[in-house]
Amino acid sequence: MTHSVDAAAVTAWLREFARLVAENKGLLTELDSAIGDADHGTNMDRGMTAVLAALDGEAGKSPAALLKRTGMTLVSTVGGASGPLYGTAFLRMAAAAGDADGLDAGSFAKVLRAGLDGVVARGKAEVGDKTMVDALTPAVDALDAALAGGQPLGEALPAAVRAAEQGREATIPLVARKGRASYLGERSAGHQDPGATSVTMLVAAAAKALGA
């Protein structure tokens, strides 16, 4: 078995996601101020800062335990729509990870898809609604396809990042149908969705931390 995603790898993934969110806090908030309420960057940064603090006490736990702690911390600290959506994603990932000490590439892809299913269930959004689903869905699909084609995780994850980026760019012309942006109607077109942007960072963080 190659590329076992163990507790250390999951921790590295979460740390890299937190770093990307912190670095792009201003960008996320700026995107959100165009079509939402100008708080996505500050909210996600507050949540991931809390996650980092929580992870300090969880060293050596299973991937599932780390993902669960992350989900609960996000639900408890982020608020808005992002808290329940990201929180549910991580809680579903934890459930899908089971009690294994490490996940192979196929299991990790299943874990990520469980997260996507959680977001869809909680937010009742589909592709084309101009939400985080627009980037996460193609990313998970691309990961599955690349692994099915025999690529190792180290090549499959960059493919997932490219798909997420394309999905993120594709939100620009869309008219939002979910969340606060939907109240703008046609005026939401021409703006990149902040949720699709932050979830692309989640996938990019996975590629950097898990793909080696």
Add this chain to the structure above:
Amino acid sequence: MNKLINDPSTVVSDALRGIAAVHPDLHVDHENRVVRRADAPVRGKVGLVSGGGSGHEPLHAGFVGPGMLDAACAGEIFTSPVPDQMVAATKAVDGGAGVLHIVKNYTGDVMNFEMAAELAEAETGVSVVSVVTDDDVAVQDSLYTAGRRGVGVTVLVEKIAGAAAEEGRPLAEVADVARKVNGNGRSMGLALTSCTVPAAGKPTFDLPDGQMEVGIGIHGEPGRRRVPTAPAAEIAEMLVQPILADLDFTGGDGVIAFVNGMGATPLIELYVMYQEIAALLSKAGVSIARSLVGPYITSLDMAGCSVTLVRADDEILRLWDAPVQTPALRWGR
């Protein structure tokens, strides 16, 4: 950004310390950011919990007290509170008759209250019923949006359902009263300026001089369209006509007319607006039974106003008139 703050990240907790200092009849749980009646839980009375992002003051903490809310949860600025806060509030006000959650229809609020109701019921067995307010007629095609936003009617739902709970009525009936007020309420808002969220440090949207946003919500989200500024009489038309087009307000026992300031509009302008709105309603055959004018559900330092009409029956008027004693609404005792 010129604001009376220490630091953008401490605005909400600093304000809660202020509320605690001003109002000894309220109890502030700073850890959970919950403001509740000091005498809660009231035995045998349905508990009313609401909450939402901060920045809409006096909503919601200003409406905590006898005759209205039992507790309010304060989120970050314009950000829904988290389920932990709502669970703490629910437990703190459950007097054995169950708890009503009053939730404004915004995606984040709905999802967090949904998780909170599940958690509170699972943890303590307390009965929770949620009523979602959705009165904003600016949201036209709700098939393709998250549905109408909950705005001004929330204040009236909290007052009227609060009075029903004070009468000792059971949870299902208090929830029915809340739904009745929401179902008979419609709102429309307009912004003359953007607000500035402290953490962002600059206005949320850029509104050139001589322009205004029609059909705004309460979070500085831009409205449905941008038009040149106009005299108050024309603005009143822009706000009242979509409301009257959406629901028949003639007949019955008249309406409760609520003209709300968005935070930076002085009362003199709200009075100017009120008399224009009253004239329009009179011309349309709508009689005003009660009225409320002032900044009650605001959007930080946004200038502008919103109009809410609630078609009233005898029960709604009686409950509206019932005594209330909160920081921001106070009459009858």
